[in-house]
Amino acid sequence: MFARNLLRQGVRSRVALANVSSRRLYHPKVIDHYQNPRNVGTMDKNLTNVGTGLVGAPACGDVMRLQIKVNDETGVIEDVKFKTFGCGSAIASSSFATELVKGMTLEEAANIKNTMIAKELSLPPVKLHCSMLAEDAIKSAIKDYKAKRGNRKPTM
Amino acid sequence: MYKFRIGAGVRRFSVSALRRTSSSGVKQAMPTSGAQPPQGSSISLKSATRDPSEYGTRPIYLDMQATTPTDPRVLDKMLEFYTGLYGNPHSSTHAYGWETDKAVEEARANVAAVIGADPKEIIFTSGATECNNMALKGVARFYGKSKKHIITTQTEHKCVLDSCRHLQDEGFEVTYLPVNSDGLIDLELLEKAIRKDTCLVSVMAVNNEIGVIQPLEDIGRICRSHKVFFHTDAAQAYGKIPIDVNKCNIDLMSISSHKIYGPMGVGATFVRRRPRVRLDPIINGGGQERGLRSGTLAPPLVCGFGEAARLMVQEYDADQAHIRALSTKLMDALLSMDHTQLNGSRIHRYPGCVNVSFAYIEGESLLMALKDIALSSGSACTSASLEPSYVLHALGADDALAHSSIRFGIGRFTTEAEVDYVIQALTERVKFLRELSPLWEMVNEGIDLNSIEWAGH
Numbered sequence: 001m002f003a004r005n006l007l008r009q010g011v012r013s014r015v016a017l018a019n020v021s022s023r024r025l026y027h028p029k030v031i032d033h034y035q036n037p038r039n040v041g042t043m044d045k046n047l048t049n050v051g052t053g054l055v056g057a058p059a060c061g062d063v064m065r066l067q068i069k070v071n072d073e074t075g076v077i078e079d080v081k082f083k084t085f086g087c088g089s090a091i092a093s094s095s096f097a098t099e100l101v102k103g104m105t106l107e108e109a110a111n112i113k114n115t116m117i118a119k120e121l122s123l124p125p126v127k128l129h130c131s132m133l134a135e136d137a138i139k140s141a142i143k144d145y146k147a148k149r150g151n152r153k154p155t156m
Numbered sequence: 157m158y159k160f161r162i163g164a165g166v167r168r169f170s171v172s173a174l175r176r177t178s179s180s181g182v183k184q185a186m187p188t189s190g191a192q193p194p195q196g197s198s199i200s201l202k203s204a205t206r207d208p209s210e211y212g213t214r215p216i217y218l219d220m221q222a223t224t225p226t227d228p229r230v231l232d233k234m235l236e237f238y239t240g241l242y243g244n245p246h247s248s249t250h251a252y253g254w255e256t257d258k259a260v261e262e263a264r265a266n267v268a269a270v271i272g273a274d275p276k277e278i279i280f281t282s283g284a285t286e287c288n289n290m291a292l293k294g295v296a297r298f299y300g301k302s303k304k305h306i307i308t309t310q311t312e313h314k315c316v317l318d319s320c321r322h323l324q325d326e327g328f329e330v331t332y333l334p335v336n337s338d339g340l341i342d343l344e345l346l347e348k349a350i351r352k353d354t355c356l357v358s359v360m361a362v363n364n365e366i367g368v369i370q371p372l373e374d375i376g377r378i379c380r381s382h383k384v385f386f387h388t389d390a391a392q393a394y395g396k397i398p399i400d401v402n403k404c405n406i407d408l409m410s411i412s413s414h415k416i417y418g419p420m421g422v423g424a425t426f427v428r429r430r431p432r433v434r435l436d437p438i439i440n441g442g443g444q445e446r447g448l449r450s451g452t453l454a455p456p457l458v459c460g461f462g463e464a465a466r467l468m469v470q471e472y473d474a475d476q477a478h479i480r481a482l483s484t485k486l487m488d489a490l491l492s493m494d495h496t497q498l499n500g501s502r503i504h505r506y507p508g509c510v511n512v513s514f515a516y517i518e519g520e521s522l523l524m525a526l527k528d529i530a531l532s533s534g535s536a537c538t539s540a541s542l543e544p545s546y547v548l549h550a551l552g553a554d555d556a557l558a559h560s561s562i563r564f565g566i567g568r569f570t571t572e573a574e575v576d577y578v579i580q581a582l583t584e585r586v587k588f589l590r591e592l593s594p595l596w597e598m599v600n601e602g603i604d605l606n607s608i609e610w611a612g613h
Contacts, residue, residue: 054594058595085518
């Protein structure tokens with residue numbers, strides 16, 4: 001019985017090892033988003049219903065720009081566009097984030113956590129910062145949109 | 157003497173024939189008539205090359221600074237020692253020992269001939285990393301009582317830098333010379349850095365990331381005039397650029413076998429005898445290799461290494477012409493693209509190493525787009541970390557550019573068709589990634605990226 005447990009443990013640890021060694025490979029979902037990125041593009045950042053979030057720094061190797069077009073009446077995000085400078089995981093994270101955010105209300109979008117993105121794309125620990133950056137990009141775009149609206153309100 | 161017929165057909169094949177069939181990216185139809193290779197063998201008797209079907213279609217190999225494919229002629233030599241000549245070369249009491257010893261000494265002479273050294277000055281080791289450790293720690297520890305200072309450069313290979321760091325812990329002082337934007341050291345700065353208690357200057361011959369050739373002859377002259385030992389890490393230079401240890405006043409040199417189409421796991425240190433360089437050996441034991449590196453030699457590896465060295469001399473002119481032509485073609489095509497730059501000196505370089513930065517694209521994502529080409533964004537030792545290359549940092553490149561550099565290695569078996577494919581693939585995919593890049597868009601709009609306050613994380 002003891003021996004069998006030991007054996008089983010051995011097998012399990014070998015499986016764990018295999019996971020470690022395959023960590024360098026990208027998950028198929030990352031590759032899919034990378035090869036066919038969704039919602040790439042630019043919107044006019046001067047429009048009042050467009051919020052732009054630019055996060056990261058070239059020196060760190062990641063820059064994300066995410067733009068949302070919001071319906072002023074309903075507060076629903078109608079369109080999303082992104083452009084990303086960064087590794088494959090960063091591009092996939094932002095591409096997935098645009099898919100996620102589209103059709104959400106601002107409140108729903110603000111509640112998106114980086115863990116959702118990391119889980120969907122099975123990001124390894126070393127790439128978790130990509131998903132955090134995507135979360136930051138969404139938050140920053142919402143903030144930008146709200147700031148624009150705030151400025152506009154008194155004139156109405 | 158034994159006569160071996162295994163792979164005997166390999167011997168007489170020209171390099172161009174090997175080149176044609178060794179291009180792994182392009183699948184070749186193998187001739188089917190005539191002799192058939194044995195079932196399950198990866199060696200095709202008909203074409204005398206490895207049968208690509210055995211390994212499947214694989215990426216084009218352009219990472220020659222990491223390692224080079226073994227020349228089939230080298231393998232042919234090595235097989236002798238795996239089949240019949242199995243004696244221990246240090247066994248002096250019987251014929252088995254004598255015959256391998258003779259072969260090992262032949263290999264030693266071949267290795268020495270490339271750099272104009274005496275065969276007795278060649279010490280076989282396990283590879284260039286051991287050579288560098290042996291040279292730095294050996295010299296420092298032997299002369300450490302009176303001389304406690306070492307000079308090296310910021311762009312050295314990790315194993316030199318790490319050995320130096322280790323010696324610092326032991327109480328030695330190390331000066332890390334900076335390099336200019338071309339990657340070359342300043343000779344005046346070197347001369348000023350030499351002190352009375354300096355025992356060793358270590359400067360690499362050809363840089364592994366940017367292919368820059370340091371002025372060895374001038375460095376050697378300065379070191380000799382100050383009576384300081386000069387060590388050079390020539391792993392990437394040996395056999396590829398002309399080096400004469402006597403002309404350059406080199407006292408110690410590190411050599412690797414698997415960078416010259418030889419087997420992995422073997423290298424050699426050149427240790428000068430006149431004037432004598434003394435080392436404190438890292439590995440003690442039976443006193444083999446002049447007592448500097450004990451342990452039984454591996455005749456298959458050593459003789460494969462010797463054969464590879466002999467071939468480097470024999471094929472030198474053909475290799476140089478071939479590599480230079482392909483390198484010029486690749487470099488011209490890549491640099492004709494917008495916002496690309498060559499890293500390192502344009503003149504003082506080994507053509508087989510081309511390091512190019514593609515601005516506004518991240519290196520790792522470019523490598524991911526080029527998965528049909530085996531490339532590296534820097535040295536294999538540091539590609540596991542997310543840090544940008546310290547070598548490019550030392551050249552003064554900003555972080556963003558260091559993040560977007562790719563190294564292309566061209567060697568004896570690279571074909572023109574492969575280079576053409578690489579050029580086309582890069583042109584297409586750089587365009588694709590730049591369309592995805594917010595930085596590229598900003599630059600095209602005329603925004604200065606340095607004027608933006610980035611929220612780093």
